[in-house]
Amino acid sequence: xxxxxxxxxxxxxxxxxxxxxxxxxxxxxxxxxxxxxxxxxxxxxxxxxxxxxxxxxxxxxxxxxxxxxxxxxxxxxxxxxxxxxxxxxxxxxxxxxxxxxxxxxxxxxxxxxxxxxxxxxxxxxxxxxxxxxxxxxxxxxxxxxxxxxxxxxxxxxxxxxxxxxxxxxxxxxxxxxxxxxxxxxxxxxxxxxxxxxxxxxxxxxxxxxxxxxxxxxxxxxxxxxxxxxxxxxxxxxxxxxxxxxxxxxxxxxxxxxxxxxxxxxxxxxxxxxxxxxxxxxxxxxxxxxxxxxxxxxxxx
Numbered sequence: 494x495x496x497x498x499x500x501x502x503x504x505x506x507x508x509x510x511x512x513x514x515x516x517x518x519x520x521x522x523x524x525x526x527x528x529x530x531x532x533x534x535x536x537x538x539x540x541x542x543x544x545x546x547x548x549x550x551x552x553x554x555x556x557x558x559x560x561x562x563x564x565x566x567x568x569x570x571x572x573x574x575x576x577x578x579x580x581x582x583x584x585x586x587x588x589x590x591x592x593x594x595x596x597x598x599x600x601x602x603x604x605x606x607x608x609x610x611x612x613x614x615x616x617x618x619x620x621x622x623x624x625x626x627x628x629x630x631x632x633x634x635x636x637x638x639x640x641x642x643x644x645x646x647x648x649x650x651x652x653x654x655x656x657x658x659x660x661x662x663x664x665x666x667x668x669x670x671x672x673x674x675x676x677x678x679x680x681x682x683x684x685x686x687x688x689x690x691x692x693x694x695x696x697x698x699x700x701x702x703x704x705x706x707x708x709x710x711x712x713x714x715x716x717x718x719x720x721x722x723x724x725x726x727x728x729x730x731x732x733x734x735x736x737x738x739x740x741x742x743x744x745x746x747x748x749x750x751x752x753x754x755x756x757x758x759x760x761x762x763x764x765x766x767x768x769x770x771x772x773x774x775x776x777x778x779x780x781x782x783x784x785x786x787x788x789x790x791x792x793x
Contacts, residue, residue, distance in 0.1 A: 556588035594619035642670035
């Protein structure tokens with residue numbers, strides 16, 4: 494984890510559920526910022542590795558981890574994973590003290606966010622849906638963008654604590670709005686990566702020095718985060734880092750499901766989702782999302 498400075502904040506007792514590629518460094522930033530952190534992970538060895546590195550303590554169930562915490566953070570895989578650590582006798586809500594807040598960083602559906610917000614409220618608990626953007630590098634460097642849905646007063650309670658791993662943390666609306674904002678983010682990225690893939694494949698076919706071309710056009714209107722951070726690696730045919738195709742397909746599935754409910758047309762997103770399906774069939778489920786260019790090179 495890179496070194497960074499933290500804004501002074503009152504130390505809190507917090508829990509973090511889920512120590513994957515995002516959650517592990519996010520929980521680490523909380524510990525380094527001075528908070529008392531208890532972690533839970535489905536694979537206990539990963540929790541042990543985390544406590545060896547950062548201190549704190551590990552718990553055997555989400556309920557145990559959440560006990561006595563002021564804020565419980567969570568970053569797991571999908572709606573089902575989220576329900577499994579939140580609900581039930583061993584779930585976090587069963588162990589949280591009245592007035593505590595659950596902050597969910599999972600990229601999940603707006604529907605499950607609203608459902609869990611209501612369930613938490615019935616138990617006198619707060620709930621904020623807070624999906625993130627910035628990828629593994631953003632989590633490691635503590636510069637994630639966090640999009641939140643929930644009650645303003647609850648958001649203000651968790652904002653200075655979540656700032657430990659955030660560059661920007663913003664309340665965008667009511668419960669579920671954070672997840673909807675993340676869907677907007679993924680829709681934007683899907684179209685950008687496909688456009689960048691087509692542009693690079695076209696330039697290579699035209700015998701251009703594409704690294705030079707990207708350097709030139711990156712100073713103009715075509716510039717994007719994807720171009721700056723993935724353009725040259727796409728030219729080099731390297732896809733062993735970043736956000737995986739399998740995860741992007743999960744996210745785009747959420748977008749397409751929500752679009753069916755709200756009536757928004759997503760023709761390009763639906764097409765790019767199919768293209769990612771092609772990449773999966775090529776064995777690229779764990780390749781970075783910029784691997785969309787692989788199917789164009791294969792077609793050529």
